[in-house]
Amino acid sequence: MQLTPEQRARLAAIGWRDEIALPDDAPSDHRPARVLIQHRNGYVVHDGEEESTVQPAPRFLKRSLDPTERPAVGDFVLLKPGNPVQIETILPRHAALTRAAAGERYQRQLIATNVDTVMVLMGLDGDFNPRRLERYLALVQASGAHCVVVLTKADRHEDLEAVMADVMDVLPDVEIHPVNAKDAASLGVLHPYIGPGQTVVVVGSSGVGKSTLTNTLLGRERMATNEVRANDSRGRHTTTFRALISLPQGGCLIDTPGMRELKLTGEEDLDAGQFADIDALAAQCRFGDCAHQSEPGCAVRAALDAGDLSDERWASYQKLRGELDVQAANLEAQLKRKGEPHVANKALGQRLKGKYGRR
Ligand SMILES: Nc1nc2c(ncn2[C@@H]2O[C@H](COP(=O)(O)OP(=O)(O)OP(=O)(O)O)[C@@H](O)[C@H]2O)c(=O)[nH]1
Numbered sequence: 001m002q003l004t005p006e007q008r009a010r011l012a013a014i015g016w017r018d019e020i021a022l023p024d025d026a027p028s029d030h031r032p033a034r035v036l037i038q039h040r041n042g043y044v045v046h047d048g049e050e051e052s053t054v055q056p057a058p059r060f061l062k063r064s065l066d067p068t069e070r071p072a073v074g075d076f077v078l079l080k081p082g083n084p085v086q087i088e089t090i091l092p093r094h095a096a097l098t099r100a101a102a103g104e105r106y107q108r109q110l111i112a113t114n115v116d117t118v119m120v121l122m123g124l125d126g127d128f129n130p131r132r133l134e135r136y137l138a139l140v141q142a143s144g145a146h147c148v149v150v151l152t153k154a155d156r157h158e159d160l161e162a163v164m165a166d167v168m169d170v171l172p173d174v175e176i177h178p179v180n181a182k183d184a185a186s187l188g189v190l191h192p193y194i195g196p197g198q199t200v201v202v203v204g205s206s207g208v209g210k211s212t213l214t215n216t217l218l219g220r221e222r223m224a225t226n227e228v229r230a231n232d233s234r235g236r237h238t239t240t241f242r243a244l245i246s247l248p249q250g251g252c253l254i255d256t257p258g259m260r261e262l263k264l265t266g267e268e269d270l271d272a273g274q275f276a277d278i279d280a281l282a283a284q285c286r287f288g289d290c291a292h293q294s295e296p297g298c299a300v301r302a303a304l305d306a307g308d309l310s311d312e313r314w315a316s317y318q319k320l321r322g323e324l325d326v327q328a329a330n331l332e333a334q335l336k337r338k339g340e341p342h343v344a345n346k347a348l349g350q351r352l353k354g355k356y357g358r359r
């Protein structure tokens with residue numbers, strides 16, 4: 001299947017990139033489009049010219065299918081003509097932001113696909129929580145997308161410099177932008193991520209300013225924003241579905257409803273990302289399987305005692321590590337049930353090698 005230059009130009013407006021591989025054997029009457037909205041009973045897609053509502057091909061509705069194998073917001077797909085028009089193929093994704101569904105049963109959920117940058121929004125008010133940021137960062141790191149932290153409500157702070165110094169302390173090696181989401185000039189720092197051909201997804205708790213930021217970038221009111229209740233900094237839930245929109249800056253933005261729970265999927269690798277410092281310490285322990293409890297020659301203990309590693313950061317790492325191990329085992333079990341018995345996760349594989357020892 002080949003696209004004409006005109007088709008390519010039109011699709012570029014919805015984030016199409018020339019690297020996207022089209023299957024050679026796709027029928028010539030199938031046409032590419034991008035998923036904008038996922039509804040309970042259908043998808044809204046855009047083909048570069050217009051929006052339309054389509055249905056997934058019946059095989060995507062099979063109950064046995066993992067949710068990550070179904071079309072999701074951000075996906076480039078091939079549409080098969082007919083009544084109704086159907087999503088026939090999901091084109092290969094270059095990044096996918098996932099989390100595990102809330103609740104007892106283990107299941108992966110797609111938040112958005114084909115994103116270049118994930119903007120993690122957090123308010124510099126009662127919402128600010130470095131531990132939640134670490135969780136977000138772990139999920140983003142596994143997605144294959146670039147991560148930037150956007151701290152909203154910076155205008156409400158008298159002493160922004162002091163606040164930022166504290167933030168840098170708890171989040172080394174992360175790109176951080178304090179902004180006023182209501183002010184277009186203040187959002188200029190985000191323009192490098194939202195130019196033509198780029199797709200960004202905005203995530204963050206309810207009330208953090210996702211809609212406000214979107215409206216400011218758009219230069220118009222797209223959706224209603226709710227005033228945050230002053231006493232607890234918590235907004236009410238206003239956004240109800242994930243949707244992809246084109247920005248005047250040329251890029252595409254996917255916004256997500258406020259997320260209460262962010263469970264790891266088991267695919268994350270804590271040591272590659274924001275916890276690389278802890279991984280480097282652990283590598284210096286005398287024993288390869290050091291549990292960092294009371295072993296002699298434990299570099300982690302030494303760093304804790306010397307105050308080079310904060311107790312909060314270590315506790316947060318251990319908590320995420322524990323959750324990751326549980327979720328990696330859940331994922332492994334799920335893949336096995338589906339007849340895909342391989343070690344799904346690098347972190348789990350490493351653990352099996354005894355690198356981290358057992359708790
Ligand atoms: N002063 C100030 N107020 C902000 C800023 N960002 C958001 N707000 C206010 O915070 C409130 C909540 O913002 P929303 O944009 O509705 O938050 P949201 O993240 O979209 O919330 P959900 O749709 O519930 O997920 C609104 O009253 C905004 O005006 C900011 O940077 N500065």
Ligand SMILES: [Zn+2]
Binds near residue numbers: 286300301
């Ligand atoms: Zn140790």
